[in-house]
Amino acid sequence: MDEVRWLSPEELHTWVKLEVIAELLPAALDQPLQREHNLTHFEYIVLAQLSEATDRTMPLTVLAARTSATLPRLSHVIRRLEDRGLVVRSTSEFDRRVTLATLTDAGWERVVESAPTHVASVRDIVIDRLTADQLRSLGAITDAMLAALDPDDRKGLRRVCDEKAPHPPSP
Template sequence: MTDDQWLTGEQLNAWVRFAAILQLFPAVLDAQLQRESDLTHFEYFTLAMLSEAPEQTLRMSVLAGRTNATLPRLSRVISHLEARGFVRRAPCRLDRRATDATLTEAGWEKVVATAPGHVDLVKTVLIETLTAKELGDLSAISAKLLKKLDPESRMAATAII
């Protein structure tokens, strides 16, 4: 392999560090949610998406899009959340193939109880660790990378946590 196929020292350094972040950051998020709320990050994100939707209701396929999940994965996670009383399923009247998922009162309370600790962690680990300028830089860099990773911006719409 010729040298130009490899990365320069600086490039390699940046990549190694960034790769470590990619591995550690999600693990830290998941660990905190598991410990404090007995939720995976994906479960929390799913509940959060429902909590922001009109009537706290979304069709399964729409919710799958917002959470960037496959439908089989979402289906099982919703089954689990339904068993715990956080979500309710109902057939959609307009299209009887479809299923609407709705956040229950207990589900809403779960989100309300879980969000502060999660936001705190994000603030501690990300926001307060960087200067305002660095956070802006990271935001711009992320935007550029997103264009390459997700050209159709399927993940674009997702807001909050």
């Protein structure tokens, strides 16, 4: 058996801070969206992904990969969004085994109205707290980590990053 490469005190300190950030960030992004738009951060991400898809429609399997969700979790969230009239579910006309999620006009309006809240949270919590050099470093750090965590680009980040920077959807 290989010998364990224990973390140095500096490595451990950095790792623990990253763990805490990973734990605190979702709730920090949830709070303003829930308060102002009755959406969780995950619901917002689902709606945003659909808003960027062709015809605002995506197979649930693709949407699950893009949002790092299991199909059962995504199905539950889609049902909640359907109940609020933000999404409709249908069967693909090309393959009856494929379930599609489509953003409704009300869903589109919710994404457009909640995008500024989401961006303000991202700026307040992350972007505006960093210098330009720190932001570039964070980009390089996240690239290195994503190479290990998402080598097949299931999240579609290489596609998004190769295009121009994300921005609120236009009508």
